[in-house]
Amino acid sequence: MKLFSAAAALLAAVPFTQAYWKGFNVAAENPDGSCKTQAQWVSAFQKLASLPGHFTSVRLYASSDCNTLALAVPAAISTGTQLLVGVWTQDDAHFKREKDALESAIKRYGQDWIIAISVGSEDLYRKEVSAGTLATKIYDVRGMVRAMGVKKDVGHVDTWTAWVDSANTEVIKASDFIGLDAYPYFEGSSIENASNAFWSAINKVRGVVDKVSPGKWVWVTETGWPVSGPNYGNGVASIKNAQTFWKQIACAAFKQIHIFWYVHQDYQASPSFGVIDRNGKAIYDQQSC
Template sequence: CSFVHYDCGTTNTPISAIPAAIKTNTTLLLGLWASGDTFNNEVEALKTAISTYGSELANLIVGISVGSEDLYRNSDMGIKAKAGIGKNPEDIVNGIKAVRATIAGTAISHAPIGHVDTWTAWYNTSNKDVIDAVDWLGLDAYPYFQNTDSNDVTSGKSLFLDAVNKINSASNGKSLWVTETGWPVSGKQENLAVASVEAAKTYWDEVGCGLLFDKVNTYWYILQDAAKSTPSPSFGIIGSELTTTPLFNLTCPAIVSTSATSSATSTASMGSSTGSVTSSPATTSASEAASSTTGVTSFPAGFTTGVSWTGPSTHTGTSGAAATGTAGTSGTPGSATSPSGTTGTGASGSSATKPAFTGAANTVSASVAGIIAAIFAAVVAF
């Protein structure tokens, strides 16, 4: 299962990632699957999780997403791409209302609620009601799949920023979270986009280090997108074998920051950066000990970060859906689609970050071991 937050093989039993997160003090971005006819099961699982775990869960929740790419899949573009079953905007709005009613007056009533989709969905004026209903907008962006554009990896940054700017023009000032992005380490060529370890590193450096990490809630795709096999394309940073050795150097290049607003008081972004760690990736996540910033440039004007929320002081991230799993495919929960309508593989990870709810930047450390620990927590979410 992917995206859902109840255990596979059950109707509405809260996913086992929740007690694991509590045990390891790991933050959660909960994802509720909104397409199909199982949303009521999601809500029941959420109710059970609240009553079972109470404040232990409340202290770790970063946010809740109602749906993932449902609007894209239900669009003309998504239907043409045979992306799978989706939902209309009014369905997503009703789902958001149901979740708000469910958490009202509970220990997790503070959790900001959002929806995850492609920039084409957010930019489509027919989906304005969803924008009005959410606290934050989640962006799934894969320039690699934009095969009707000039999409070599050196254009990845500009294509990504184009998507951001289009969303911001329609978002009414709502905060934008990057819920899926990455570049494949292997796979077929999509127009000018070559899938390779070298290209994945370039995208990591230019988009991750250069734009996102230390600036905005970011969920990088992905530590490992399949076990014991290699899908095509593969976005897995460590390949098909679970290891602490990444396929490329995750250290951000030392780019001089041009931002005067960075705060060095927070933890690192999932899949991007981390503080110090001393134990194995299976049990360790980022520490709030980091105090310097590297690889950060000023964030593009209009890219809003965070919402006002008083939450836990430490967020050390894991999956919002499951601790392990395989990549989504076309038409299944977890599949990610490009703005151009080409269906790709993807899943939003989860945050090993102290969310920038108040606009404070998160710190970036050069600790590769810590990065692996942080990413390990998010093998699959959404």
């Protein structure tokens, strides 16, 4: 695949021998709003592993909601899947439940199933918390898991516009990794310019991170293109464009960055980014790379 100049520049900065996580975002809720059972987690993980790319890495959004970790962790262990764990930070009571659920899962299952831990998701973009408060919660979760002997990276997930905002540098300093949600569609990009927009977002964040905390990695924690839904500027939702975005981005990105595609399944949403339909069939080809 031909790499755009921005992608080539990023590739030159990392060793070719580096292995990267590649996976999908998977929600704790089924498309009808019900919570996944352990068997349904197993089914979701098995389906992703059966795709051409054999995906065995999954990003979760929360720890306690829908008993996510209590059900997803044993399912992950039984299927050889590893998890990027999410911890929601909104309101102190919810944050405590999330920490308790993570602590319980580690006590019961150890840490080998953990890829990393994300404290919060797009909190800065939504302006729901100050950078200082969010940084404190990142330190809090890291302190808890380190005391349990867990040495996995602890970071945060947000949009590129949040990461390049100088008001949020405390969160970059607090994070072991920088989780980036990158959606050219929501920027109103045409599919023809989507690859340039995607790599541009990564390079903008990388530039800021290198100044604030040199050496920290930027992960893409969400990206994708909707298969259906309204137009967003020049962004047109369609199966054809979703397939094109995959071909433009996925195979190149898998060789350069840790990346989690959005999303496993959401066929009742609009726009819908789901790659698996209600019958468990792939909506477009997730070709192997």
